Amino acid sequence: MSIDSEVDHDTVPPANKGLLAVAGVLLALPMLALLWVSSYSRKDPVLWGFPFFIWYQFLWVFLCSAMTYTAYRLVLRARPHRPMTGTQREGHTR
């Protein structure tokens, strides 16, 4: 009898809540930054001819990418996969 067979799969697999919270913050930041329109709806400073309004949003493309990737690494570490092997009950299915 392996340990697996005693796992109740109708539970949430264990996770490092702290890491998950950090990932959550990283994912929330781009949303908050871009929804806060008044923080960037201006023309100056102009960069290579681009108004601030335009280049600031382009900048967030890269920041968002970096933050999402970091969140991805964190989530992988925070909740290792719990294989659904063993003779667990198959849900509420009839």
Next chain:
Amino acid sequence: MSTLVPAATGTGGVNGVALTVLILLFALVTGMGFWATRWRRADSMESLDEWGLGGRRFGTWVTWFLLGGDLYTAYTFVAVPAAMFALGAVSGFFAVPYTIVLYPIIFIFMARLWSVSHRHGYVTPADFVKGRYGSRGLALAVSITGILATMPYIALQLVGIQAVLEVSGVGGSNALAKDLPLFIAFALLAAYTYSSGLRAPAVIAFVKDALIYLVIIVAVIYLPSKVGGWDHVFSAAEAKMAKTSPVTGKPTGAFIPNTQQYWAYATLAFGSALALFMYPHSITATLSSSSRNTIRRNASILPAYSFVLGLLALLGWVAIAAGTKPIGLDGKPNAQLVIPQLFEDMFPSWFAGVAFAAVAIGALVPAAIMSIAAANTFTRNIYRDWIKPDATHAQEAKIGKLVSLLVKAFALVFVLTLDKQNAINFQLLGGIWILQTFPAIVFGLYTRWFHRWALLAGWAVGMVYGTITAYNVINPATKGHFGGSLDMIPTIGKMGYIGMTAFVINLVIAAVLSFVLNAMKVDAGHDETIKGDYFADAGDPRVEKNVSLDARLTTGTP
């Protein structure tokens, strides 16, 4: 600076070279499509398994290309730049924050949807809703909404194809010839999907992507320098947007959103982002990835597309600097023609033809995929569940093909009856509807607290509110209904995206009624999922086999 710009001319008759290149590329791609069907027929099940709606095993990069293909449609190429050209940043540039915040959002919930769908063999959002809430009624609401909301999105693609044909000179000014490009676009799309199913667009998708990237790269590097640099582009746009519009008596549009427009900009971006991955075609595309975490890894590289989308949006302002005059064959200005017209004015004829083909094929492929996804939803969740549970595969395939035609016919009705001057509004109208399925699907991934009847009631009120409010928006120029997607947000008193307002109303009703119904212990329905299902990954029991949707449904082969 403006002396650098050659005087732009109207559409002015047929552009022979461009039209020839367009037709040649189109014929090539169509030939490929039919060839792909024949070539793959012997092992049709397997080929669909590789691409279609079925058990695809795509890793990060292939999924990246596929999703990118979904994003680059006539929306990106025609509608967004046209909105930038005609109305400015609030109506057009919101697409950039929209496609940025999109990825953190799908990062959060898509992995759960992937896991539970693969454990239980769900391939449409309605499948999940039915399994989770044990409610055929709620599943029906979700599938009807999916089909309905897809129609204006397909309509937008038709407008894109029509714009290209019109600029290259197909059509005429009399009543009969005026809509000719549109009917040609429709006929092409219909013939294409009906005969070839999903396999042909799948093969063509790669050609389509190659053509599109070529055109995008050339356009964003070459065009701005040709009209006098980005400095000039932005000053020309600022000048145009500040000018008083003769129709409304207000400034033409927004160069940068003003204090009255913050809510509009933010709600348009956020609402569109929440809506996109509720469409049947985008959900099936993401479920096709090879593991639970592929979509998350993707979410961190997909924003690269948003950057290019932003540059494409700015082409609308490049056209302002270039003095592009998008005049239709009926002699009236039509902003939707602005990008094809800009290409025709600025590129050598042969490359204009390549660019036209990229736009047209780039609209045709997603439109085909969308109409097939809608037809699948109908066949699985309405025909099989409600009308004929014991239908044979052949019958289901026949229904699927017919419905895919019907969906496109309704899309044509949208184009003919709504104001196509502002085609981006089609996508926003679809968003108003599809957003109302968000609570049932996404909240359902986390909790069963919401009661099925409360979700249904919230959906119904959101749909009615959204539709009536959108209907009452009058276009100042044409006096037509469904003239825009912004309306006063109650209690905030600023203009905002109707879809978001309807979504919040939907949510409040669902929460209040859930509280009441749960307190009254009304039957909440049977939930066939367990908590562990939401974390399952490739390799777990039942995860491998059950992704595949009926191949026959999508190919139409008996």
